[in-house]
Structures are given as structure tokens and as C-alpha cells.
Amino acid sequence: MIGLQRRLILFTSIILVLNGIILLLLHLLLSVTSWPLWLDSLIYSLFTLLLILLSLVMVMNTTKKVSKAVNLLSRKITALSHGQRNIFFNHSRTYELQEIARAAEVLQYELLSKEKERRRWTQDITHDLRTPITAIKSQLQAVRDGIFFLDKDRYDLLFRELGIVEKMVQDFALLSRIESPEMILHQQWLLSRRVVSNLLSRFTAQALERNIQLQQNGVEFYFKADEGLLTRAVSNLIQNAFQHCSDGGTIEVTLYIRKNQILFSVKNPGTIPEEDLPLIFQRLYRGEKSRTTSGSGLGLTIAKSIAQLHRGDIQAKNSPDGYTIFEMVINMEF
Ligand SMILES: Nc1ncnc2c1ncn2[C@@H]1O[C@H](COP(=O)(O)OP(=O)(O)OP(=O)(O)O)[C@@H](O)[C@H]1O
Ligand SMILES: [Mg+2]
Secondary structure, eight states, rough: BBOOHHHHHHHHHHHHHHHHHHHHHHHHHHHHSSSOOOHHHHHHHHHHHHHHHHHHHHHHHHHHHHHHHHHHHHHHHHHHTTOOSHHHHHOOEEEEEEEHHHHHHHHHHHHHHHHHHHHHHHHHHHHHHHHHHOOOOOOOEEEEEEEEOHHHHHHHHHHHHHHHHHHHHHHHHHHHHHHSOOOOOOOOEHHHHHHHHHHHHHHHHHHHHHTOEEEEEOOOEEEEEHHHHHHHHHHHHHHHHHSSOOTTTTEEEEEEEEEEEEEEEEEESSSSOOOTTTTSSSOOOTTTTGGGGGGOOOOOHHHHHHHHHHTTTEEEEETTTTTEEEEEESSSSO
8 A cells, every 4th residue: 555645656756767767778889889969969869759759658648547546435424424324434455545544434424323322221211211201191191081179189190290390401401411412511720628618508408308418528629620510510419429328417518629620529328239330421321229219310420421532531430438538520620
């Protein structure tokens, strides 16, 4: 495989060397003959013309081959852009075309996996929304047909089901906004202690009601992040800690800095089953125990996407002394 530029340089060099050798041979031949000067010049000129013609033929041949390969590749890329898949991008002997074909192959692979993911995503959304919508619809039908009476309990039940649908729709909308390529972070300087105390103030009523201690740890420092999104991510972690902490327990929220990384940690008593640990960040995944409560199973997916937007990540682990620890890292260097 050879690049276009190198191929042209090689051609030119071959022609020049050939030209030199032939002219030298002619010179030697003509020096031993006694032909008139005009005949010498004519033979020289004819050979030079022949070499020019030869080089023209070689260049035209190469150009024809390359332009044929370019046309074929361009037709395939156009087909890819029109939705055709499983296209075979055959490898060219020209380096530049080979590189374009490889890039198109990678693009095709990426498109296929994104499309597959989107299809699975749509099926999951439809499936998860169908359950509460069917429940609401059948309850309302029963009320209309006089089978059920719309008393306060039934009204509350319907309202709860509608709340589930509303939360799911909001979570889906937020996730698709965060994951869209147009998403931009609105970063500003934040003070660590203020961020954590603002966050915890949202949960004080819940903590009082269930006699849960909310403990704030960490040092004071400034850091840069998108406050709205960050608050949302850590709130999801704290909300989970509440859901899995028994009454009277303690939830610890720590914020500290390590080099250019900011680390949030949320710790609650109780552990996650080991077999659930690799699955909990998947979209719509809900552990066995959580399936009886309302929720979309998108809380951790949203939190992880927000961390990744800040060039960070989230990990979960069980501590040997029986705690669940979620650690979210965000990067300060953008
Ligand atoms: N602190 C925790 N302790 C134990 N298990 C947890 C904890 N946090 C998350 N999990 C497990 O991970 C699963 C996924 O969490 P996630 O926050 O994504 O969804 P959810 O809490 O079930 O629903 P929601 O969308 O309302 O947040 C939970 O269903 C639960 O099984
Ligand atoms: Mg959750």
C-alpha cells in the first residue's frame, strides 16, 4: 500500500532515471557513429518524446484507477448516509483511500450500535410506561362502568400512578437532554460546604421523619462545575441512600478534593447484593427489593451521565463493615 504523493514521486523518479540511462546509452552509441548532428538531435528528441508519452500514459492510468476507487467509495458513503447498512468497504492499495475506507467502516459500526441501542431504549421506555398507563386506564374504565367508586383511596391510587408516569417522562427527558451532543455545561465557581449543605437541606424533613442522621464531612474549597446538574446527580445518590437506609440510621455525605479531582461520597448502612453491583447503572435497572416501590430505575444512569459530562465517573461498592458507598468523581480540568 502506498500514498498518492509517494506514488507520484516514485513515478517521476523512475521516469527521470530511465530518461538519464537512455540518454547516456544514446550518447555512447552516437559517439561511436558518424551520423550528422541533425540526426543525433532527432534521435534524442524522439526518445525524450517517447519518455514523456510513457509518463503520461502511466499518470493517466493511475489517475483513472484512483478516480474509479474514489467514485466507488463515495457511492458507498452516500449509501451509508441514506441508511443502507452492512456495506463492504473493500481495501484500496492507495494509502489515503484505505484510511477513508477504514473510517467509513468505523462509522458504520458506530451507527449500527447506536441504532441498536436506540431501538432497545425505545422498547424499554414503551414497556415501562405501559404498566402504569394500563393500570390508570383500567381503573378509570371500572369507575366509568360503575364497578368502582371514585373515593379518596382510589383517587390517591390514580394520582400515585400518574406521578410515576410523570417522573418517568421527566427522567427520560432529562437523560436524553444530558446525552445529546448539543448539551453544554453551565459551569461556575462553587464553595464545597455550601453545595453540600444546600443538598442536605432538601432532605432534612425526610431525615427528621425517619430519625435518620445526615452527616456532612469534608473540607472547604472552591471548585468549578454545573451546579444544577451536580445537585441532581448527588440528590439521586442521597435519595437512594434514604430508600435503602433503615430508620434511625446515619447517611454520610463527604466532599473532598484530590489533585484536580473532586470526590463526592454517599454512604448508607446496608449492602447491595454482589450480583446487582455490575447492573445498577444500566438504564431502567431496579434491584429485586426496589421493584415494589415507585421509581424509574434511571436515577443512577442520570447521575453517571452527569459525572461523565464533567469528565468523571461514579462507582459503587460495599464496605466490609456493611455499608454501601457511592463515589462520584468529577474532573476540574476541562
Ligand atoms: N444506596 C443504595 N443501597 C442499596 N441499593 C441501591 C442503592 N442505590 C441504588 N441501589 C440499587 O440500584 C438500583 C438502581 O438505582 P436507581 O437510582 O437507578 O433506580 P431506583 O432508585 O430504583 O429508581 P429511581 O429512578 O426513582 O431512582 C436500585 O433499584 C437499587 O436496587
Ligand atoms: Mg434512585
